[in-house]
Amino acid sequence: MPWRHAIEKLDGREAVLCDCWIWWGMTDEKGIPVRRTKDGHTTAARAEWEKRVGPIPNGKYLLAVCGRRLCVNPHHRDLVSHREQAFRCGITKLTPGVAETAWQCAQAGMSHRRIAKVFGVSPRTAGRIAKREYPMFDSEERDGNDEL
Numbered sequence: 716m717p718w719r720h721a722i723e724k725l726d727g728r729e730a731v732l733c734d735c736w737i738w739w740g741m742t743d744e745k746g747i748p749v750r751r752t753k754d755g756h757t758t759a760a761r762a763e764w765e766k767r768v769g770p771i772p773n774g775k776y777l778l779a780v781c782g783r784r785l786c787v788n789p790h791h792r793d794l795v796s797h798r799e800q801a802f803r804c805g806i807t808k809l810t811p812g813v814a815e816t817a818w819q820c821a822q823a824g825m826s827h828r829r830i831a832k833v834f835g836v837s838p839r840t841a842g843r844i845a846k847r848e849y850p851m852f853d854s855e856e857r858d859g860n861d862e863l
């Protein structure tokens with residue numbers, strides 16, 4: 716498996732402290748580490764997980780908890796459902812009506828943390844709703860987060 720431990724001068728001090736396994740093999744067009752298998756290709760993180768931890772159930776995804784998509788250390792991955800993944804990345808979609816209600820709650824003084832809990836979004840998304848930066852207010856806006 717073509718990965719190496721994060722090296723301070725290349726990846727920054729934090730990478731060393733968190734023990735990331737930085738992939739240097741093939742990546743897809745989004746920069747996600749991939750490797751070939753006999754039936755096509757899979758992400759390198761999945762391959763490492765399946766080798767060291769076990770099979771990944773259908774409908775489950777590996778979220779990079781260290782925030783580095785090039786990291787394939789299974790200890791830095793959490794097995795989550797698609798919805799959970801969207802929630803943690805702050806890309807859970809609210810309908811315009813619900814987002815409007817959430818915004819009104821923010822106007823009424825409800826904390827971002829509480830809005831996040833009540834409406835099932837991340838605190839970051841709640842903050843964006845409060846500032847009317849949520850996609851419902853501007854359909855062109857895209858969230859920068861990607862899976863894996």
Ligand SMILES: [Zn+2]
Pocket residue numbers: 733734735736781782783786787788791
């Ligand atoms: Zn990592």
